[in-house]
Amino acid sequence: MGTVVEATNQGENGNVTEQKPTVVFVLGGPGSGKGTQCANIVENFGYTHLSAGDLLRAEIKSGSENGTMIQNMIKEGKIVPSEVTIKLLQKAMQESGNDKFLIDGFPRNEENRAAFEEVTKIEPAFVLYFDCPDEEMERRLLNRNQGREDDNIETIRKRFKVFMDSSLPVINYYDAKGKVRKIEAARPINEVFESVKAIFSTKNEKAD
Ligand SMILES: Nc1ncnc2c1ncn2[C@@H]1O[C@H](COP(=O)(O)OP(=O)(O)OP(=O)(O)O)[C@@H](O)[C@H]1O
Ligand SMILES: Nc1ccn([C@@H]2O[C@H](COP(=O)(O)O)[C@@H](O)[C@H]2O)c(=O)n1
Numbered sequence: 001m002g003t004v005v006e007a008t009n010q011g012e013n014g015n016v017t018e019q020k021p022t023v024v025f026v027l028g029g030p031g032s033g034k035g036t037q038c039a040n041i042v043e044n045f046g047y048t049h050l051s052a053g054d055l056l057r058a059e060i061k062s063g064s065e066n067g068t069m070i071q072n073m074i075k076e077g078k079i080v081p082s083e084v085t086i087k088l089l090q091k092a093m094q095e096s097g098n099d100k101f102l103i104d105g106f107p108r109n110e111e112n113r114a115a116f117e118e119v120t121k122i123e124p125a126f127v128l129y130f131d132c133p134d135e136e137m138e139r140r141l142l143n144r145n146q147g148r149e150d151d152n153i154e155t156i157r158k159r160f161k162v163f164m165d166s167s168l169p170v171i172n173y174y175d176a177k178g179k180v181r182k183i184e185a186a187r188p189i190n191e192v193f194e195s196v197k198a199i200f201s202t203k204n205e206k207a208d
């Protein structure tokens with residue numbers, strides 16, 4: 001993704017190479033606490049938090065030509081085509097001025113994963129995975145009260161199924177590459193963050 005990063009390196013052969021941003025994918029079921037913990041990570045570790053879901057909701061509000069399609073997909077708990085989401089992520093990365101990103105809720109399926117890799121050539125430094133039982137996630141979502149159209153029991157069940165069928169395989173893909181850092185998420189927020197801190201304090205932040 002030539003447009004995201006302006007910094008360059010001189011390689012051993014004299015070629016000028018791009019310095020890629022550090023990307024951490026933050027995954028986990030709906031309501032597992034991704035957004036909550038990302039806010040803590042931003043405060044403590046200087047990352048920029050990009051929630052794919054938040055970017056899609058902002059796109060609806062902006063009056064974009066894709067707005068109705070995105071809204072319908074979110075209402076059904078379905079995954080928006082990668083092309084749309086990746087463009088929003090790329091734009092947000094460029095505008096941030098940062099080179100360290102928590103990409104929350106992405107990649108959500110194999111199509112997201114492969115397309116991001118193809119378009120950006122970025123490999124995540126690691127994948128933070130919040131593992132939480134459905135009953136706890138359901139309780140949290142039904143109590144969230146942020147006016148989200150997808151926080152109703154019917155859509156929540158669809159989102160759980162999409163997570164199991166489409167998102168878990170992505171986590172398994174990265175697990176096979178030794179990139180997954182799994183967190184037990186069904187604990188109080190501060191306890192979860194202690195585990196998160198331990199991961200970000202170890203030397204596994206660099207890309208590749
Ligand atoms: N460890 C926790 N214990 C209890 N409640 C929590 C915990 N973490 C987050 N919550 C609450 O659960 C709700 C969902 O959390 P959050 O929005 O961070 O989840 P999420 O993984 O980003 O969900 P989504 O995928 O739907 O965006 C929020 O109301 C939040 O305050
Ligand atoms: N990569 C993604 C991420 C999200 N969506 C859609 O947004 C909904 C809400 O996402 P949250 O992460 O905020 O829970 C999700 O259910 C999808 O409909 C997407 O399509 N692709």
Ligand SMILES: [Mg+2]
Pocket residue numbers: 034035051053
């Ligand atoms: Mg969230």
